[in-house]
Amino acid sequence: MINLAQKDIAHTLGKFIVTSMGVGMLLGIVLIMIGVYRGMIIDAKVLLDDLNIDMWVVQENTLGPFAEASRIHEDMRNTIKVIQGVDKAEGLTFQNLQLPSKEGEVRVFAVGFDPFGKIDPINPKRLIQGRGLQRSHYEMVVTDKTGFHLGDQVPIGRDVYSVVGITHGTVSSGGDPLVYVSLKDAQELQFLYSNARTRNDRARGIKALNSHMINAVVATVKKGYNVNRVAEDIRQWKHKSVYTATQEKTLLTKNLIKMASKQIGMFTVILVVVSTIIIALIIYTMTLEKIKEISIMKLIGLPNRMIVKMIMQETLLMGILAFVFANLFAHLIYSKFPKRVVLEMPDAWILFLVVILASILASFVGVRKVIHADPASAIGG
Amino acid sequence: MQSTHAIKVENLVKHFGKGDALVEVIDGADFHIDKGELVALIAPSGAGKTTLLMMIGCVEEPTSGKIWLGDEPVYDDKWLTKEQRKIRREKIGFIFQAPYLIPFLNIIENVTLVPQTNGVPKEKAEEEAMALLKYFDIAEKAREMPALLSGGQNQRAAIARALANKPQIILADEPTAALDITRSVNVVKMLKKIAVDQDVAVIMVTHDEAMLPLCDRILKIEDKKVVSQPVPENTKMI
Numbered sequence: 001m002i003n004l005a006q007k008d009i010a011h012t013l014g015k016f017i018v019t020s021m022g023v024g025m026l027l028g029i030v031l032i033m034i035g036v037y038r039g040m041i042i043d044a045k046v047l048l049d050d051l052n053i054d055m056w057v058v059q060e061n062t063l064g065p066f067a068e069a070s071r072i073h074e075d076m077r078n079t080i081k082v083i084q085g086v087d088k089a090e091g092l093t094f095q096n097l098q099l100p101s102k103e104g105e106v107r108v109f110a111v112g113f114d115p116f117g118k119i120d121p122i123n124p125k126r127l128i129q130g131r132g133l134q135r136s137h138y139e140m141v142v143t144d145k146t147g148f149h150l151g152d153q154v155p156i157g158r159d160v161y162s163v164v165g166i167t168h169g170t171v172s173s174g175g176d177p178l179v180y181v182s183l184k185d186a187q188e189l190q191f192l193y194s195n196a197r198t199r200n201d202r203a204r205g206i207k208a209l210n211s212h213m214i215n216a217v218v219a220t221v222k223k224g225y226n227v228n229r230v231a232e233d234i235r236q237w238k239h240k241s242v243y244t245a246t247q248e249k250t251l252l253t254k255n256l257i258k259m260a261s262k263q264i265g266m267f268t269v270i271l272v273v274v275s276t277i278i279i280a281l282i283i284y285t286m287t288l289e290k291i292k293e294i295s296i297m298k299l300i301g302l303p304n305r306m307i308v309k310m311i312m313q314e315t316l317l318m319g320i321l322a323f324v325f326a327n328l329f330a331h332l333i334y335s336k337f338p339k340r341v342v343l344e345m346p347d348a349w350i351l352f353l354v355v356i357l358a359s360i361l362a363s364f365v366g367v368r369k370v371i372h373a374d375p376a377s378a379i380g381g
Numbered sequence: 382m383q384s385t386h387a388i389k390v391e392n393l394v395k396h397f398g399k400g401d402a403l404v405e406v407i408d409g410a411d412f413h414i415d416k417g418e419l420v421a422l423i424a425p426s427g428a429g430k431t432t433l434l435m436m437i438g439c440v441e442e443p444t445s446g447k448i449w450l451g452d453e454p455v456y457d458d459k460w461l462t463k464e465q466r467k468i469r470r471e472k473i474g475f476i477f478q479a480p481y482l483i484p485f486l487n488i489i490e491n492v493t494l495v496p497q498t499n500g501v502p503k504e505k506a507e508e509e510a511m512a513l514l515k516y517f518d519i520a521e522k523a524r525e526m527p528a529l530l531s532g533g534q535n536q537r538a539a540i541a542r543a544l545a546n547k548p549q550i551i552l553a554d555e556p557t558a559a560l561d562i563t564r565s566v567n568v569v570k571m572l573k574k575i576a577v578d579q580d581v582a583v584i585m586v587t588h589d590e591a592m593l594p595l596c597d598r599i600l601k602i603e604d605k606k607v608v609s610q611p612v613p614e615n616t617k618m619i
Contacts, residue, residue: 001497001498002486002490002493002494002497003505004485004486007485007486007490008485011483011484011485011526012485064543087490171618234596292481293481293483293484294482296475296477296481297483297494299438299440299464299469299475300469300470300494300495300542301466301467301468301470301471301473301495301546302466302470302494302498303466303496303498308499333452375440376435376440376441378475378477379434379435379438379440379477379554380483
């Protein structure tokens with residue numbers, strides 16, 4: 001039996017492939033969008049995974065330090081350290097900075113920590129050049145995406161910092177590149193006011209503000225202790241909000257990037273719908289171009305199922321080809337995006353199923369045209 | 382005993398519209414066409430030639446009447462089978478004004494499309510198609526696409542396609558409309574030869590009076606009736 005779809009496609013192969021490539025590029029954008037979402041989820045967890053701690057202690061009644069602002073006194077880490085069940089505790093600060101570079105301003109997310117403390121947020125596996133922080137002042141470790149190199153001198157605030165280490169793949173939950181500075185430097189940058197401001201405050205009767213503040217205390221729990229029990233003790237007796245590592249991840253992934261994921265989800269759905277409509281329009285146009293031949297085929301007695309099969313096979317093949325081109329296109333360009341894009345096989349397979357479903361839906365417009373084509377129109381020129 | 386009638390029509394009526402908008406196109410047609418006959422169907426434009434052709438071809442449903450194709454009654458005030466397309470596929474060959482070959486199939490695929498749909502194995506269908514293409518002197522073009530053939534070669538391929546399912550009837554809708562007189566005469570002579578050689582009935586709609594002498598008989602639609610006429614003596618010699 002002659003396969004009409006195969007013959008028709010072979011007859012207009014170039015046009016069919018170019019059309020599939022066009023749809024494929026659109027579907028490629030869908031894959032990239034999903035990849036951006038996956039990247040956001042991974043980015044949100046990088047810092048948390050690198051810290052590898054059990055608890056986050058933050059300002060009471062806040063969802064700090066990422067979802068909401070949190071300020072607590074630095075000495076709270078000492079208080080936490082002595083609570084039964086706590087193994088290690090350190091203070092951390094977090095703040096966005098704009099660093100001057102040769103290419104212009106670089107927006108970064110700075111993590112301040114005690115280089116001599118027991119919890120180091122710099123994952124040695126991510127350190128690709130140089131070393132970690134070894135001094136209390138004027139050293140910084142940057143991620144490679146900032147564009148800085150080892151030994152670069154970077155002016156921040158009133159001081160100049162030396163780049164002593166380069167990491168790879170370290171970003172904040174917002175996708176900004178991470179830089180690491182000492183806790184003392186970070187506190188000065190975040191909490192120390194200028195002399196003019198200090199004089200102005202004094203004139204207003206405001207006492208000098210304490211710059212020994214931090215945004216959160218992170219802690220690990222000794223073996224054999226229940227992290228939830230220890231967290232509950234801190235909540236009850238120290239009047240702080242405490243989140244376990246799992247809760248903090250949830251705060252980041254479910255709450256902080258919820259809106260962003262909804263936004264991306266909307267774009268993805270719209271792109272899939274647009275792709276379906278485009279496939280449907282292409283199939284409709286292809287069917288219209290063949291309507292005289294379809295009328296003749298019906299007139300000479302070909303059953304509807306043969307003609308419908310041709311339309312459906314062509315639509316499905318277009319969908320499959322578009323999916324292949326989408327993957328090629330997405331894999332070709334995903335690394336060019338400034339933020340992390342993660343292309344995962346399960347997402348690709350889900351898109352494949354959606355494309356097949358969309359192709360079947362799209363073929364209905366062509367099939368409808370076939371069913372309503374009048375064989376009598378073949379007679380009479 | 383089998384009838385020699387390839388087509389038999391009794392009291393065939395076709396109306397379009399209803400009430401005040403009712404248009405009577407055919408009102409009580411009675412005629413038959415025998416196997417081996419080439420019959421010209423003539424009438425002024427809009428008189429119902431194509432409608433009659435489509436009713437015989439099981440495309441357009443009559444308002445009432447009876448139609449037999451060979452010994453098989455296909456219409457008796459209603460279609461006697463739901464599969465008119467199967468009847469067309471198995472009993473009828475169509476020839477159009479233009480070749481209307483399927484452009485994405487090569488010549489032999491165009492010719493074997495209906496037989497293969499009827500269940501004839503590909504090899505046998507191709508063997509029979511090649512015999513037809515040889516008959517029409519275009520066997521060497523069997524694997525070519527229609528776009529690469531001349532108009533005359535395509536028209537012969539279209540006639541081969543109409544014969545490929547071994548039909549009892551060939552319905553030709555103005556097959557000479559786009560041809561010059563020499564080619565028109567050749568096509569009609571070819572249809573006459575086919576009618577005789579293949580023992581099929583051929584109805585040919587035509588406006589060209591010069592083709593009438595080549596036919597065996599004329600069916601003329603006059604006042605909504607179908608009148609059978611012999612080919613006029615004075616034109617027989619043309």
